[in-house]
């Protein structure tokens with residue numbers, strides 16, 4: 001009797017304690033002092049190692065995407081894979097546990113401890129504790145440089161007044177007559193990979209991003225040098241920005257093997273084209289804006305219809321072993337695309353096919369293959385009148401050619417390591433180059449003579465106290 005009474009008392013006490021302890025910590029009551037599972041530091045590493053290889057945005061078969069919290073939460077074809085507070089109702093737990101777990105498909109199952117981390121994270125509410133983006137630079141500050149940054153992008157404004165130059169986290173605007181620095185456009189993206197003006201010159205567009213974090217398109221008002229908008233896309237740096245002729249859309253290439261087209265007005269993703277099998281470095285629109293062309297490491301030049309996002313044609317013959325394409329440029333007035341890359345040969349193609357493909361898979365759209373360059377081609381540009389094009393190459397040489405007959409008009413040696421970007425002044429008389437050593441060189445296009453060379457950014461003298469940021473790397 002005594003015993004049972006005291007047992008009753010103990011039971012009641014435990015019961016009451018549970019009630020008290022239970023209410024505020026609904027889901028954490030049976031884990032004592034153990035800290036809650038961190039999505040950022042415990043779940044993400046498992047997702048990256050065991051799941052992301054198949055469940056990433058570049059995989060055409062992936063319904064479920066695990067590269068961001070929002071995507072993971074959204075779930076896949078079967079709907080939400082995670083029900084906060086209810087591990088037993090969560091598809092993800094069902095798929096990763098058991099004797100022969102379905103996921104990760106055809107791979108080593110997660111350890112019991114890892115499955116338990118997922119279970120507990122969901123039980124505790126499946127919250128996102130990813131730290132807010134840290135920004136080490138205050139508004140109004142400029143990046144400081146100890147060493148020259150690699151120059152990855154250059155663009156003259158269509159009115160010929162300005163040369164836009166890539167820096168680290170910023171675009172630097174130089175007066176195209178005096179080559180004096182006149183403005184610095186600082187944004188969030190660390191890498192500036194591509195710079196291009198709209199045809200009317202009103203907007204300067206940038207594509208870049210911060211490695212393994214986000215891709216970003218920035219649109220700057222060229223009259224006021226203010227940011228119109230920054231649009232994030234993909235989870236890595238993006239490349240090869242182009243505007244549709246009416247500037248209502250932007251296209252760019254991604255390291256997840258996709259090409260994306262965004263609406264400038266409402267920032268909606270209109271197209272996510274996933275027909276490439278490697279990184280995409282370049283995009284251009286056709287003259288009427290009805291199609292775009294994309295190219296990259298997979299050596300293919302793809303033609304895509306803008307309205308539907310559907311693949312139309314392989315412009316080049318991918319069975320020719322041409323090598324990776326680093327850069328493409330469209331003729332200013334014709335539906336012709338010039339490409340260059342690993343195999344050093346600039347090739348000019350008709351964008352739209354006029355002859356049916358034959359069995360031999362002849363390179364039917366090819367207009368002309370030009371002379372091999374002294375290194376892999378990193379930069380290409382047409383002159384504004386479309387009569388000339390320029391190349392920039394690994395090894396540091398830049399050259400100018402006559403488009404029509406392929407005559408070499410000038411050879412210019414500057415950067416000792418590599419020229420990564422070239423841009424013609426709209427008057428066609430000057431060519432600006434940028435590359436590994438961080439210097440901008442301006443050449444006379446007729447003679448190939450160096451007119452001007454200057455450092456792309458102000459370099460701090462070593463020992464300066466407030467040096468915060470240093471270099472942007474090569475891609």
Ligand code: HEC
Pocket residue numbers: 047050051052053054055061062063064075076077078079081091092095096103104105106107110
């Ligand atoms: C080798 C490839 C591969 C790996 C690795 C992999 N999965 Fe999958 N997974 C698939 C395929 C294929 C499907 C079916 C298509 C889809 O839904 O994405 C799938 C489906 C799923 C689904 C159902 C999605 C839906 O559409 O409703 C979940 C949940 C899932 N996987 C979770 C995981 C988790 C968690 C991991 C890592 C522990 C993982 N997968 C690793 C290939 C893989």
